[in-house]
Every structure is written in C-alpha cells, then in structure tokens.
Amino acid sequence: MIPAPFEYSSPKTLSDAFTLLETSGPDSKILAGGQSLIPVMKLRLGQPSRLIDINNIQELSYLREADGYLRIGALTRMVDLESSDLIKKKYPIISDTASHIADPTVRNMGTAGGNVSHADPANDLPGTMVALGAEFVAASSKGTRVIKAKDFFVDTFTTDLKHEEILTEIRVPMYAPGTGGAYLKLEKRVGDFAIAGVGVQISLDNDGTCTRAGIGLTAVGPSVIEAVEAEKALVGKKLTEEATRAAASLASDASTPTSDLRGPADYKKEMIKVLTSRALKRAHQRAVGGSA
Template sequence: MSIPAAFDYHPAKTVDEAIELLQQYGDEAKLLAGGHSLIPAMKLRLSQPEHLIDISKIQELAYIREEGDVIAIGALTTYTQVERSELLRKVFPLMPECASHIADQQVRNRGTMGGCIAHADPSADMPGVILALKAELVIQGPNGKRTIPADDFILGTFETALEPNEMLVELRFPKSPARTGSAYIKLSNRASHYAIAGCAAVISLDSDGTCSSASVVVTGSAMQTTRASATEAALVGKQLTDDVIAEATSHAADGLELVGDIHGSPEYRRQMTAVIARRTIKSAIERA
C-alpha cells in the first residue's frame, strides 16, 4: 500500500484560522476538505505537502440557502447535501442530478462543492455544472473577500485563480429565468466514474420556442473544464430543430486540447463530445 510523505497536520476551526495557517506555510501547505482527491494523490506521492490544513470541521461553510435572486452554497457543502436538497431540486435540479452520478455514496458523503472546483480536475462532474450555471465564487484571503466568475476561476489542469494564501468559501448561483431547462450527461469510466466525455447544458427559450440563452460546458474530453462557446453561439436566436442542434454540437470540441489515453483517443473524444452534447442539449430543451 502506498504511504504519503511525512507532513504536519493542522486542524482549523475557523476560516480566519485556516487563512492564518496558509499565510504561515504558503506553497508548502494544502487544504483538506473531503480528501477524496488530495489523499490518493498524497499516497501516490503526486502531491507532497509539508503541511496539511484540515478545514472539514468548519461548519459555518456547510449550507444551502436562498438569498433573493441567488442561491448561496457554502464551500464545505457535501454532494449528499446537494443531492438531497429540496431547495435545489426546485430551483436548480441540475445540481442534485449531477451529484447523484458522482462516484459512490461514500465519496458523495465526504466530497465537497468547494473542494471539487478548487481541485480543478478536468474529468470531474460538478465543475462543469458550476460553469454552466454561471456561478460566482467567493474567495477569502488575508485582505478580505473577492468574487470571481466561475469561468475565470479554472485556468488549467488542477490550476485555478486561487492564491496560496486564499480559500474558496462560497458559491453563488443566480436564478434562471422561466422556460429554462438543464441537463448533465456523461460517458463515464466504469471503474472510476469520472467522465471520459461529459456535457452540462442550461437552455432558456422564448415564448415562441426560440433559444434566448445557452450555456454549454464540456467535461472529461479536454485538459480543463471548458465552455463550448461555438456551440452556444450556434444555438442562441434560433428555433432548436434537430438540424440546428446537430450543426451546433458538431463544434462542441472546437478549440479544446483533447485528451488521449487508454480510455480513448483525441479523435474518439471529439466524436463522443459531439454525441453527448447533442443528447444533453435535447434533454435540456425538453425540460425547458
């Protein structure tokens, strides 16, 4: 069995305490929330932090609440809490739907909303949903809080806009207009349940059925979770016939740095990205 390199363990009881520890140890420290991504990486020695800051007991960061036209979710809210939330089932059914397809129940019981997007694994499910719903992320550091759009947060594979002395504390989702439908579909690896190719889509329709807005995000296929901008542009302002959807989703992988591995070549992922995107968008339209 793999054993992590030696590290010092620091349990933090508050956000301020966690940030003080991040300031003290800088790049030598990692935050531990659910741990389902960090601990395996440490056991394989792909990550070797000298200091582990455990934030899992900061209960003030575990919540789902309605604040006017926004739904606020604390960074330590688990997938299970998302999956079982009646508020989210009513307002943002996409999130409980996605959460129900993540790994297994043990992972969902510990994995957190903030941890998943801060980790920025390109094959993870929830970051695609967070981008598709156009969330704003609240980040806290020694100089206070700042807010950044989810689209500007993920910079690359396991790379985000977080500074070494900052932590993600909240995700904020603006409510969608009427006649909006959403869906998340993936082709998953049978062993890990990660996405080989996945798509999250949020589609809004005018009263005559014309697409007024489209948010389409690709997961799994590329080196980072990415918005399919060409597909979105090809949908907006049109009646979403099968031909329009097929043409739009043929561009779903445009501009992506596609992954090639034992689970599929870049060419295979390009094709599956288009197929999954088409199915996802059709499902979202039906729900709208």
C-alpha cells in the same frame, strides 16, 4: 503508499484558517473531503508541509437561495447536492452531476468546493458550473473577491485561487422560469471518471427562442472547456433538430481530447457531439416544463 510526514491543524473559524495559511508557508494545503488530496499524498505526487483541515468550519456548509443566487457553501458534500429537494426541483443539472460523481462513499465525504478547487479536467462539477455561469467567492484575511467560472479554471489542476485564499462559496444565478439544464456523462463503468461529459443550461423566452445557452465540457481538454461558439449559435434560435445538431457539432469542434485508456481522441470528439445533442434535448424538455 503512506503519505510523507506533515503537520496538521483543524481551525474552527475562517479567520484562524487564513492565519494558518499565511504563516505556514507555500507548501501548506487546505483539506476538505480528502477524496482527491489524500490519494495524491499517498502516491507522493504531493507532499504538503501542513494540512489545514476546514471540516470544523461550520459556516462553510450550507445550501440556500438568497439575493438572486443559489449559494453553495464550499464545504457542502456531494451527497447533499445529490439529495436536496431544492436542487432536484430547480437545478436538476446539479443533481444530475452529483449523482454521477464517483460512488456513495466518495460523495459522502467529497465537497463541492474541493471538486472545483482540485480543477481536475475529469471532475464533473466544473463543466456544470461553467454551463450555469456560476461564480466563485475566494476569501482571505484581505477580503473577498468573486471569480467567474470561466476565469476560475486556469489549467490542469490549476485555478485562479491564490495560496492564501479559501474558496468559501459557489454562486449559481437563479434563472427565470423557462430555463432548463442537464448533465450527461459517458463512463466506462459506474463510478468511474468521465470518458466525456457535457453540462448544458438554456433559457427560453415565451415563444421558445433561446436567450442564453451555457455549455461546459468535461474530460476532453487540459481543463474544463466552455463551448463558446456552440452557445452563440443557439442564442436567438429555437431548439430545432437542425439548431441542436449544429450546436452539438460546434461543441465537438471545441473539444481537444487526447487518446488514452478511456478511448481514442476521435471517439471522444464524437461522443461530445452525441452527449451535447442529448443534453440539449433534455434541457429543453426541462425548460418547457416537461418531464425529463
């Protein structure tokens, strides 16, 4: 189908984008990679009055470590997350995730900011960002505020962002050595949305005891789910087979999938158990410096 008519603006600065958002009414929308928004418009599930295209705002496109954080500009493309040597070396959970999102065409256009702002429970980056304990920087003409990942994702297709705010940056804490992460996704065929997905990030002290665990679940609830009880169960323990199995079970308990064309709910719950266990093992290998 063809989208309903809309106005279009392409600001070159953030301050121009803020002005446009404030003056163009509640039905205006930010356009980033267009990989979720344009399909929604073509299906006429959304009919924004104006698109504010942020693709020419160069200051939103970067990937760097600074002041204790990996900083990902909102306009950074998925392909850059997938191919960056820094990410592969120090944040492999993010390259795992990006490489499993859709197909190369979508990854060439789709942005990190768009993937999280869309808040589709089946999108892959939210689970990873929850596991990483990431923060999101929201900016408007009134200033900026920082939102923790666990507060950012409010419900299906709903975030904590206000209409006049633009997500400008995703911040991932730079964890000390002894930290490892992994993202595993079960899909019907390559390039599909997840049947279920699990992001895991763990930190270990010198004797291998877990000091922090983050676990985010994809596509098994109305929004991304943080498996809080599973995280708590790991802290203070070594990642033995028994501890891993117990945490995987708690992660499965935290999931609330529904039955659909991707599978029955009880199958998805079982898959969360399997994926959590495998992701913990891979994260552990990476944390102790082994190949994974």
